[in-house]
Amino acid sequence: MAKIKVAKNGTKRDAITQKGAGLFRKKGFAASSMRELADSVGVEASSLYNHIGSxxxxxxxxxxxxxxxxxxxxxxxxxxxxxxxxxxxxxxxxxxxxxxxxxxxxxxxxxxxxxxxxxxxxxxxxxxxxxxxxxxxxxxxxxxxxxxxxxxxxxxxxxxxxxxxxxxxxxxxxxxxxxxxxxxxxxxxxxxxxxx
Amino acid sequence: MAKIKVAKNGTKRDAITQKGAGLFRKKGFAASSMRELADSVGVEASSLYNHIGSxxxxxxxxxxxxxxxxxxxxxxxxxxxxxxxxxxxxxxxxxxxxxxxxxxxxxxxxxxxxxxxxxxxxxxxxxxxxxxxxxxxxxxxxxxxxxxxxxxxxxxxxxxxxxxxxxxxxxxxxxxxxxxxxxxxxxxxxxxxxxx
DNA sequence: ACACAAAACTAACGGTTATTAGTTTTTTGG
DNA sequence: CCAAAAAACTAATAACCGTTAGTTTTGTGT
Structure with missing residues (x-):
């Protein structure tokens, strides 16, 4: 069971958003999937929804x-x-x-x-x-x-x-x-x- | 049964490409579907493949x-x-x-x-x-x-x-x-x- | 008018999508 | 150390995707 790494003074939501920015820049928003984002965060896609709304x-x-x-x-x-x-x-x-x-x-x-x-x-x-x-x-x-x-x-x-x-x-x-x-x-x- | 309108001196492929440019600009490539493109051309999605490869x-x-x-x-x-x-x-x-x-x-x-x-x-x-x-x-x-x-x-x-x-x-x-x-x-x- | 080609249609395919539900594990605080 | 909360998991959903197959309609040249 993986865990989301958080930066100092940052929430897990912030960590996800930051990884999202990197992914969306490289591939574009529409071409990026939540599964890819979850991969880069080191977690299953559904787990992201404990921290972000959509x-x-x-x-x-x-x-x-x-x-x-x-x-x-x-x-x-x-x-x-x-x-x-x-x-x-x-x-x-x-x-x-x-x-x-x-x-x-x-x-x-x-x-x-x-x-x-x-x-x-x-x-x-x-x-x-x-x-x-x-x-x-x-x-x-x-x-x-x-x-x-x-x-x-x-x-x-x-x-x-x-x-x-x-x-x-x-x-x-x-x-x-x-x-x-x-x-x-x-x-x-x-x-x-x-x-x- | 609809028909693709072609401009003078233009193939149907050109007409599709032109509509594609308009759609991709408005929505982005990844967020545009072939069904949407077909709609804007006035035809069913599968019909596009008589004129374009992908x-x-x-x-x-x-x-x-x-x-x-x-x-x-x-x-x-x-x-x-x-x-x-x-x-x-x-x-x-x-x-x-x-x-x-x-x-x-x-x-x-x-x-x-x-x-x-x-x-x-x-x-x-x-x-x-x-x-x-x-x-x-x-x-x-x-x-x-x-x-x-x-x-x-x-x-x-x-x-x-x-x-x-x-x-x-x-x-x-x-x-x-x-x-x-x-x-x-x-x-x-x-x-x-x-x-x- | 008839044959052939071009271009449309319907239906379906396997795959991927974001998201939810329900469950289990981990972390936290007293 | 135990209970409660947080955060992970697995599994599944319905919707949508690009594309193909097979069929029917339309247009064209003789």
């Missing part, structure tokens, strides 16, 4: 935990007195850090949110939309104060969020460049471009 | 058709005599155009390639890797000729490809900005940055 609940937990962390950081950044470019830089760095430190979870939230059931799907999309709008507000502020070029704020948000999200492809090249160098170069490109 | 063959067809189109364009761009920034701009425009004109197919190739079976999965990844390396070569050339800042070429490739890919989120905002304006602003941001 398969979809795991996905829900992953998606909203990630979404809430981004929202929290944005809350803090908005309150700090800093110019628009500084705020943007702060958020870009946070996105990169989240991507590198919570890879599985962020990846799953980015890719598998479509498999959420209503009303969670709608909630998730609303939250993301609101996040994007607040980001656009920061850029608008920078434009009106003259520190940012007059570009459509939503286009800028799109590019920045997509670029940091693209770090999911970075794993492979990790060796060739240090993490700090990566962050600096991304920030530099996204803010200042690449042409001389 | 479910996975549809995905394969979508992914490699898209990949080959991008590779073809890169072949052409490489042969034109143009500086690195001009080549990059050309490719960025092509990516944006593909994303807007073949949304379902490009989206599926971007998101569902993980569900490909071997050896197709490895082939697909090799092709993508090769594409990225050739893009990095263009940037390296621009750096050595002085037209592009000295940034890690792979970081630049990452940002550009991710940004154009991010257009999958654009659909929603389509109303507020014209397509040509969108392209110009994206090219401008990716090449020249946003700071004044």
């Amino acid at each position: 398969k979809s609940e795991i996905l829900r937990s992953i998606c909203f935990t990630v979404a809430n962390r981004f929202t929290s950081q944005l809350n803090e950044v908005e309150q700090v007195s800093q110019d628009a470019v500084g705020k943007l830089e702060n958020l870009i760095r946070f996105h990169i850090q989240m991507m590198l430190e919570n890879f599985d979870e962020v990846y799953v939230a980015n890719h598998e949110w479509k498999q959420l059931e209503e009303p969670y799907l709608s909630n998730f999309l609303s939250q993301r939309k609101a996040y994007e709008n607040r980001l656009a507000d920061i850029i608008r502020d920078g434009i009106s104060k003259g520190s940012i070029k007059d570009i459509n704020p939503h286009v800028v948000v799109l590019i920045i969020l997509s670029a940091v999200r693209g770090l999911e492809f970075w794993q492979r090249n990790k060796k060739n460049i240090s993490e700090s160098e990566l962050v600096e170069q991304m920030v530099s490109h996204l803010l200042n471009g690449i042409t001389k | 479910k996975s063959e549809i995905l394969r067809s979508i992914c490699f058709t898209v990949a080959n189109r991008f590779t073809s364009q890169l072949n052409e761009v490489e042969q034109v005599s143009q500086d690195a920034v001009g080549k990059l701009e050309n490719l960025i425009r092509f990516h944006i155009q593909m994303m807007l004109e073949n949304f379902d197919e490009v989206y599926v190739a971007n998101h569902e390639w993980k569900q490909l079976e071997e050896p197709y999965l490895s082939n697909f990844l090799s092709q993508r890797k090769a594409y990225e390396n050739r893009l990095a070569d263009i940037i390296r050339d621009g750096i050595s000729k002085g037209s592009i800042k000295d940034i890690n070429p792979h970081v630049v490739v990452l940002i550009i490809l991710s940004a154009v890919r991010g257009l999958e989120f654009w659909q929603r905002n389509k109303k507020n900005i014209s397509e040509s304006e969108l392209v110009e602003q994206m090219v401008s941001h990716l090449l020249n940055g946003i700071t004044k």
Whole structure:
């Protein structure tokens, strides 16, 4: 009879969710079975249900935990007195850090949110939309104060969020460049471009 | 007894593949059933097999058709005599155009390639890797000729490809900005940055 | 109009799915 | 050390999956 290993300060539910994030990232949510998840946890599938309510609940937990962390950081950044470019830089760095430190979870939230059931799907999309709008507000502020070029704020948000999200492809090249160098170069490109 | 509607110059296989792209984009490959696909085509599930070999063959067809189109364009761009920034701009425009004109197919190739079976999965990844390396070569050339800042070429490739890919989120905002304006602003941001 | 091919149908196959019920083992607290 | 709670197990369920076989209908070329 196997036992679920729990990390320090973590419940068994957390352990299952973490393994779920890894599995869902590798295979996709719909293509992952509870039996596979149970295997990776080291237990029979039915035993999982002593700790979680359903398969979809795991996905829900992953998606909203990630979404809430981004929202929290944005809350803090908005309150700090800093110019628009500084705020943007702060958020870009946070996105990169989240991507590198919570890879599985962020990846799953980015890719598998479509498999959420209503009303969670709608909630998730609303939250993301609101996040994007607040980001656009920061850029608008920078434009009106003259520190940012007059570009459509939503286009800028799109590019920045997509670029940091693209770090999911970075794993492979990790060796060739240090993490700090990566962050600096991304920030530099996204803010200042690449042409001389 | 229903009949599959075929577009002009298209086989029934093409019609099924196209509906498949739409379905796989909306629900994901693994979460889409052949019965659902048959419904959207207007036929019974078993009838599909008169035209296609398997479910996975549809995905394969979508992914490699898209990949080959991008590779073809890169072949052409490489042969034109143009500086690195001009080549990059050309490719960025092509990516944006593909994303807007073949949304379902490009989206599926971007998101569902993980569900490909071997050896197709490895082939697909090799092709993508090769594409990225050739893009990095263009940037390296621009750096050595002085037209592009000295940034890690792979970081630049990452940002550009991710940004154009991010257009999958654009659909929603389509109303507020014209397509040509969108392209110009994206090219401008990716090449020249946003700071004044 | 008739023969042949193409493409639809119905029915069924073995396999997998998430989840539940009921039981047994393990852990915990007094 | 014993009782109660937690967490594991086995077994089974009904639903759904991709795909095949066999049959019938539809379209086509002469």
